[in-house]
Amino acid sequence: MADLTAITRSGDRTALSNTAVRELVRGFQGQIAGPGEDGYDEGRRLWNGMFDRRPSLVARCASADDVARAITFAREHELLVAVRGGGHSVAGYSACDGGIVIDLSLMQAVQIDADTRLARVQAGATWAVLDRATQQYGLAAPGGVVSTTGVAGLTLGGGYGWLRRKYGLSCDNMRSAEVVTVDGKQLTASATENPDLFWGLRGGGGNFGIVTSFEFELHPIGPQFMYAAVLYPLEQGVEVISAWRDFMAHAPDEITSDVTPWTVPQDPELPEEIHGRDIVMLEAGYAGPAEEGERALQPLRELAEPLFDMSGIMPYVEAQSSVDELVPAREKLYYWKSLNLNELSDPAIETIIAQCRKRPSKVTRVPIRYLGGAISRVGTEETAFGDRSKPILLSIDASWSDPEATDENITWVREFWKQMLPYSDGSAYLNFGGFGEDGDSFVQASFGKNYQRLAELKHKYDPQNILRLNHNIRPET
Numbered sequence: 001m002a003d004l005t006a007i008t009r010s011g012d013r014t015a016l017s018n019t020a021v022r023e024l025v026r027g028f029q030g031q032i033a034g035p036g037e038d039g040y041d042e043g044r045r046l047w048n049g050m051f052d053r054r055p056s057l058v059a060r061c062a063s064a065d066d067v068a069r070a071i072t073f074a075r076e077h078e079l080l081v082a083v084r085g086g087g088h089s090v091a092g093y094s095a096c097d098g099g100i101v102i103d104l105s106l107m108q109a110v111q112i113d114a115d116t117r118l119a120r121v122q123a124g125a126t127w128a129v130l131d132r133a134t135q136q137y138g139l140a141a142p143g144g145v146v147s148t149t150g151v152a153g154l155t156l157g158g159g160y161g162w163l164r165r166k167y168g169l170s171c172d173n174m175r176s177a178e179v180v181t182v183d184g185k186q187l188t189a190s191a192t193e194n195p196d197l198f199w200g201l202r203g204g205g206g207n208f209g210i211v212t213s214f215e216f217e218l219h220p221i222g223p224q225f226m227y228a229a230v231l232y233p234l235e236q237g238v239e240v241i242s243a244w245r246d247f248m249a250h251a252p253d254e255i256t257s258d259v260t261p262w263t264v265p266q267d268p269e270l271p272e273e274i275h276g277r278d279i280v281m282l283e284a285g286y287a288g289p290a291e292e293g294e295r296a297l298q299p300l301r302e303l304a305e306p307l308f309d310m311s312g313i314m315p316y317v318e319a320q321s322s323v324d325e326l327v328p329a330r331e332k333l334y335y336w337k338s339l340n341l342n343e344l345s346d347p348a349i350e351t352i353i354a355q356c357r358k359r360p361s362k363v364t365r366v367p368i369r370y371l372g373g374a375i376s377r378v379g380t381e382e383t384a385f386g387d388r389s390k391p392i393l394l395s396i397d398a399s400w401s402d403p404e405a406t407d408e409n410i411t412w413v414r415e416f417w418k419q420m421l422p423y424s425d426g427s428a429y430l431n432f433g434g435f436g437e438d439g440d441s442f443v444q445a446s447f448g449k450n451y452q453r454l455a456e457l458k459h460k461y462d463p464q465n466i467l468r469l470n471h472n473i474r475p476e477t
């Protein structure tokens with residue numbers, strides 16, 4: 001490898017000599033790749049087609065020791081650092097131009113202890129990998145709803161999936177984590193070891209260190225799972241969403257549900273006569289016996305006359321990947337921004353429907369997630385995640401294909417988002433946080449009361465803010 005030019009944390013150019021890189025390569029178990037070399041593209045590629053970032057080096061780690069070497073190298077050379085788990089950061093945080101990407105995607109091992117109902121998973125795994133392994137035992141860790149997302153970024157930011165109202169956020173089910181800190185030390189974080197770090201990892205994002213593996217509590221789920229997916233006409237959107245809200249206000253924790261204004265795609269598996277129809281898609285999962293779930297979810301399949309009903313008992317892993325195709329990696333451009341809503345009042349629903357009618361792109365979806373249940377029974381200060389009292393998470397998930405339509409789509413999201421502010425306290429789910437353009441104030445509003453403690457924790461574990469490509473918390477004493 002020839003000498004390289006890299007970008008430092010302060011944005012300056014710096015030379016990386018061939019000797020320095022060779023020193024890093026020596027003893028490295030994974031792969032170090034520069035531009036054009038094997039593994040370079042695999043280690044830097046992001047899901048969001050908006051970003052094609054080109055680091056000077058990609059460190060594809062195979063072990064915690066590799067991670068420690070890579071972060072030490074980055075610190076000593078003052079390089080800009082991005083940490084990549086599953087690469088699904090919508091904001092594109094997990095790759096950088098000119099710096100170093102510490103890529104964990106080669107680290108995907110899973111170990112299950114079915115007796116203690118614990119799983120240990122390396123931090124480069126996706127939910128597809130973890131779900132497949134846990135389902136061998138009829139167990140699951142609460143994850144997200146798209147199987148291609150990374151376990152790491154999703155868990156560190158919170159994690160909302162189909163088990164959330166029964167078993168809480170993904171981060172609530174983390175029992176411990178192995179972490180490499182910016183000074184290259186390898187620590188365990190749990191309720192008894194480095195408990196401050198453990199607190200921060202449960203919702204505080206990738207601010208405090210690089211997690212190399214997570215230990216999760218597992219729950220009896222599947223292999224058969226009741227999953228409802230019903231398409232209602234958007235013309236009846238207000239009635240459907242208000243009936244859904246009223247049902248969910250009294251629903252048992254086993255039921256987790258979303259409603260999503262959207263448009264039926266040209267999918268041969270869907271009846272041709274409804275292709276292109278504007279709809280509200282209802283989805284729900286039941287965290288309990290599948291037959292019991294079939295009965296419990298029936299009212300959600302009768303909120304109005306459906307255009308199409310795809311509900312049924314199916315393998316849990318199938319339910320977990322049922323919408324994967326709607327959000328393909330790199331084929332589309334994405335900009336997603338969310339808000340926690342204080343309530344889903346009728347005017348709020350009307351505003352949502354009116355804005356959805358104006359979507360510049362028909363593939364854009366607007367998931368409205370019902371929260372509560374186990375999520376809200378964890379105290380705000382028990383984990384870093386922030387306030388959990390809001391019943392609704394609105395996410396405006398714009399996607400489009402034509403780069404020339406970027407401004408129009410982003411402007412539409414921001415306008416919609418502003419119109420929803422009166423129904424919110426301004427906090428959001430940071431994993432759906434736009435491109436981070438709202439800066440510190442948005443991060444502070446979302447962490448709420450926990451922010452100050454997080455800023456002090458950041459100062460303890462990363463005083464130079466080396467890990468800054470994330471929902472960044474600035475170090476404070």
Ligand SMILES: Cc1cc2nc3c(=O)[nH]c(=O)nc-3n(C[C@H](O)[C@H](O)[C@H](O)COP(=O)(O)OP(=O)(O)OC[C@H]3O[C@@H](n4cnc5c(N)ncnc54)[C@H](O)[C@@H]3O)c2cc1C
Pocket residue numbers: 047082083084085086087088089090093094104123143144145146148149150151152153154155156157158159160161205206207209210211212327431432469470471
């Ligand atoms: C298609 C899609 C579907 C989604 N569905 C859901 C959903 O159902 N529920 C939900 O809650 N969220 C969902 N999300 C949001 C998702 O939680 C975040 O995008 C998350 O960051 C993805 O994790 P990742 O490991 O793939 O991301 P990456 O892009 O690899 O990383 C995201 C952030 O975490 C940091 N990071 C990654 N790994 C580590 C590590 N090991 N140690 C320290 N920091 C690390 C990165 O530096 C970056 O800042 C979805 C996102 C997408 C794109």
